[in-house]
Amino acid sequence: MAQPKPKKKSRPRSDPARREAAARRDEARRQAAEDRRREQEAAERRQKLKKTARRVAVPVLAGLGVVVAAVFLFRPEKELAGVEKVDTTAIMAGLGYVLPGDVDENLDELPLPECGVVTELTAEQLYSDLRNGAVVLFHRPDDTATAAALEALAAGFESHVVITSSDRLTQAVLAISWGHRKAYDTAGDPGLAEFADVYRQRGRAGGDCPLPGA
Numbered sequence: 001m002a003q004p005k006p007k008k009k010s011r012p013r014s015d016p017a018r019r020e021a022a023a024r025r026d027e028a029r030r031q032a033a034e035d036r037r038r039e040q041e042a043a044e045r046r047q048k049l050k051k052t053a054r055r056v057a058v059p060v061l062a063g064l065g066v067v068v069a070a071v072f073l074f075r076p077e078k079e080l081a082g083v084e085k086v087d088t089t090a091i092m093a094g095l096g097y098v099l100p101g102d103v104d105e106n107l108d109e110l111p112l113p114e115c116g117v118v119t120e121l122t123a124e125q126l127y128s129d130l131r132n133g134a135v136v137l138f139h140r141p142d143d144t145a146t147a148a149a150l151e152a153l154a155a156g157f158e159s160h161v162v163i164t165s166s167d168r169l170t171q172a173v174l175a176i177s178w179g180h181r182k183a184y185d186t187a188g189d190p191g192l193a194e195f196a197d198v199y200r201q202r203g204r205a206g207g208d209c210p211l212p213g214a
Helices: 016-074 088-094 123-131 144-154 190-199
Strands: 135-139 161-165 173-177 180-184
Touching: 088 123, 123 135, 135 144, 135 190, 144 161, 144 190, 173 190, 180 190
Parallel strands: 135 161
Antiparallel strands: 135 173, 173 180
């Protein structure tokens, strides 16, 4: 017959080991509760930050859009070194083109802009071309080589370039646009093509002025 197992002796409540075990359990529960509280607070803070970011993001992005648009709309136009900024009517007068005093009051009477090679250029036609953003390249009447080189240069653009002659030039080429002027020694000067590229379509009006065959 099997002998009965001896009963374990229960430790009294005042036993130090029992008190220590109970203290560890209490500390573990307290720590777990503290961790849950911190996690909840962190989650609430993240939620608040997200809401704040959403509220702030819309006006900030809108403001940035306005700033970017303003930069592109109001940034200064490019200017080339050595190019004179002169009143357009003064430029024309220096070339012998005299406008009626009331030209700006009768703009509807101006001819349509004409680009390409223009042999007979009246003051009104020149003013219309410049006002609508054309770059006008003058050469001397007897300089056929320069005239041909300017025509070749103009062929690189689709619009807003005029080639004509003037017997008032002191240099091979005079390039003018609305409010701008620069003289060049040769039609092969790379600055001449840059002038045309930079100052085309910078007049007061925006009329079409295609080159023939463009």
